[in-house]
Amino acid sequence: MIGIIIQARTGSTRLPKKMILPFFNEVGLLETMLIRLKKGVPDIPIILATTSNKNDDILEEIAKRNQIIVFRGSEMNVLERFIIAAKKNKLNKIIRICADNPFLDIAALKHQIDSFKKIETDYWTYSKSDNTPTIKTHYGFWTEGVTLRSLERVDKFTNEKLFQEHVTNYIYTHPDKFKIHFEKIDAEIENETEIRLTIDTAKDFEIAKKIYLELKINEIPCEAKQVVKYIKSKPEWLAIMKNEISTNTK
Numbered sequence: 001m002i003g004i005i006i007q008a009r010t011g012s013t014r015l016p017k018k019m020i021l022p023f024f025n026e027v028g029l030l031e032t033m034l035i036r037l038k039k040g041v042p043d044i045p046i047i048l049a050t051t052s053n054k055n056d057d058i059l060e061e062i063a064k065r066n067q068i069i070v071f072r073g074s075e076m077n078v079l080e081r082f083i084i085a086a087k088k089n090k091l092n093k094i095i096r097i098c099a100d101n102p103f104l105d106i107a108a109l110k111h112q113i114d115s116f117k118k119i120e121t122d123y124w125t126y127s128k129s130d131n132t133p134t135i136k137t138h139y140g141f142w143t144e145g146v147t148l149r150s151l152e153r154v155d156k157f158t159n160e161k162l163f164q165e166h167v168t169n170y171i172y173t174h175p176d177k178f179k180i181h182f183e184k185i186d187a188e189i190e191n192e193t194e195i196r197l198t199i200d201t202a203k204d205f206e207i208a209k210k211i212y213l214e215l216k217i218n219e220i221p222c223e224a225k226q227v228v229k230y231i232k233s234k235p236e237w238l239a240i241m242k243n244e245i246s247t248n249t250k
Contacts, residue, residue, distance in 0.1 A: 001045070001090055001091055001092060001093070002044065002091065002092075002093040002094075002095065002113060002116065002117055002145075003044060003045035003046070003047060003086075003089060003091040003093075003094065003095070004037065004041070004044055004045065004046045004047065004094075004095045004097055005047045005049050005082055005085055005086065005091070005094050005095070005096055005097070006033065006034070006037070006046065006047070006048055006049065006097040006098070006099050007049050007050070007078060007081070007082075007096070007097070007098055007099065007167075008030050008048060008049075008050055008056075008059055008098075008099035008100075009050055009051050009053070009056055009059070009075065010053075010055045010056055010058065010059065011051070011053065011055060011056075011075065012200075014200050014201050014248075015199070015200065015201055015202055015204075015205060018100065018199060018205060019059060019099060019100075020058055020059075020062070021205065023102065023205075023208075023209055023212065024102075024209070024212050024213065024216070028062070029099060029100065029102060029199065029205075030048075030059060030062055030063075030099045031062050031065075031066065032102055032212075033097070033099050033101075033102055033104070034046070034048070034062070034063065034066045034068055035066065036102075036104065036106065036222075037097075037104075037106075038066065038067075038068075040106035040109065040110070041106070041109060041110060041113065044095075044113060045069065045089060045091070046068050046069065047068070047069045047070070047071055047085055047089055047091075048060070048063040048068050048069070048070050048071070049071050049072075049073065049078075049081050049082060049085045050063075050070065050071075050072055051072060051073065051074065051075035051081075052072045052073060052074070052075070053075050056072070060072065069089060071084065071085035071088060071089070073085065076161070076164065076165060077164045077165075078164065078165055078166075078167050079151060079154060079155055079163065079164045079165075079167050080155070080164065082094065082096070082151055082167050083148065083151050083152060083155060086148045086151070087148065091148060092147060092148050092149070093116055093117070093145060093146075093147055093148070094145065094146050094147070094148060094151075095109070095112065095113060095116070095143055095144075095145050096143060096144050096145070096146060096167060096168065097143050098198075100140075100198055100199040100200065101140040101141070101143075101197070101198050101199070102140075102197075102199070102208060102212060103140050103141055103197045103208070103211075103212070103222055103227055104140070104141065104142075104143065104222070105141040105142060105222065105223050105224045106222070106223075107223055108126065108141065108142055108143075108223075108224065109142075109143055112124060112126070112142075112143060112145060112183070113145075115181075115183070116145040116181075119181060120179070121147075121179045121180065121181040122146065122147050122149070122150040122171065122178040122179045122180065123144070123145070123146050123147075123150060123168065123171045123172065123178055123179070123180045123181070124144065124145035124146070124180075124181045124183070125142075125144045125145070125168075125172065125180070125181070125182060125183065126141075126142035126143075126144075126183050126184075126185050127182040127183065127184060127185065128184070128185065128190050129184055129187065129190060131182045133168075133172050133182075134185060135168065135172075136172075136250050137250060138195065138196035138197070138198055138241075138244075138245050138248075138250060139185075139189070139195055139196075139197060139198070139224070140196070140197035140198035140199075141185075141189075141197070141224040141227070142185070142224075144168055146167070146168055146171065150171060150178055151167065153177075153178075154170045154171060157170065157174075157177075158170060185224070186224070186225065188225070188228075189224055189225065189228055192228050192232070193245075194238045194241050194242045194245065195228055195231060195238075195241060196241040196242075196244050196245050197211070197227070200244075200248055201244060201248065203240060203243075203244055204244055207237055207240050207241065210237075211227075211230075211231065211237065214230070215227065215230065218230075
């Protein structure tokens with residue numbers, strides 16, 4: 001069975017409690033994401049994988065309020081958290097989503113789910129033309145798919161903290177060991193190297209909040225092409241994004 005596992009915690013070092021800061025209509029970042037996912041892919045199981053840290057009780061409350069399944073596990077070993085969450089919920093294919101990407105392209109997500117269901121691959125990712133997975137970019141529009149078996153293999157291959165914290169890193173940096181499907185993103189978007197919509201810092205949060213509100217007011221769909229087109233009309237936003245990219249490498 002395929003399902004979504006969305007990871008979140010309140011203990012972000014660069015922007016503490018970013019998951020619960022008011023983002024849109026006084027609703028926090030995590031809840032905004034959960035509402036979009038429930039509406040966009042209603043037939044897919046959604047699991048929040050958070051930590052057993054007491055500070056993350058609030059995230060469990062938010063998930064349960066939105067009828068989302070919750071799994072709580074290791075704070076630092078995110079790989080283990082995903083493996084156990086998948087097993088407990090009988091998932092053999094996982095769509096991994098980071099909760100700090102509120103501009104997730106739901107249409108692209110639906111295509112990914114349909115494709116990942118049909119093809120036999122260990123890892124399914126949107127990528128740049130040079131096969132760089134979009135998880136390594138600043139766009140924040142796309143997700144990645146991985147099999148439970150592949151995560152279990154990573155767990156056997158290594159116990160390095162890097163690979164325990166960044167769940168799929170070992171897979172795409174060891175393409176000789178895994179079958180990988182690269183779905184190329186639109187060339188026009190790839191050329192827009194100053195776009196940054198993933199949220200790591202206070203500046204990221206504030207500009208994303210403004211953009212999200214304006215998209216809603218102007219009834220612009222939260223799809224990669226449409227969002228990029230709108231942002232390109234705002235050079236002041238691009239300047240802030242460019243600066244944040246230069247100081248926050250992926």
